[in-house]
Amino acid sequence: MNPQYRDYVELKVSRNRFMKELGFELTEIAEGQVKGTLIITEIHEQQNGFVHGGVISSLCDMACGFAAYSMVPNGVQVFTVELKVSYLRPGVGEKIIAKGWVLKPGKRFHFCESELYTINNGKETLIAKASSTMGVVDDKVNDKYGG
Helix, strand or coil, X not given: CCCCHHHHHHHHHHCCHHHHHHCEEEEEEEXXXXXXXXXXXXXXXXXXXXXXXXXXXXXXXXXXXXXXXXXXXXXXXXEEEEEEEEECCCCCXXXXXXXXXXXXXXXXXXXXXXXXXXXXXXXXXXXXXXXXXXEEEXXXXXXXXXX
């Protein structure tokens, strides 16, 4: 769909201040899918020592959103319309791996999914799954690729 999709996703990542504050980094960008990591620190934990549900839902949302951005032309914007997160296990470990992909791209909506895994003592454990609907809007006003 977009031969410059990596550059476009990287542009959107560079503009995401919240992502930087969390410490979430994308490690892989492919057409229709992304992967990223977050080193778990005390700032990410809730009162019982587990990764906070808000952090988990944010990572699910970002993984879906950046996967969606990899499937649109430069200048087209993507935003979350709906996000459903299933918390499967407590977030405990040293690191979180987030994987997001586009299940079905569309003209106005992309249907996406994501999964989060913790790494604890070398063991990978699935802790959350999400499904989302991403709106797709041709809005080039604040985009360096826009007209």
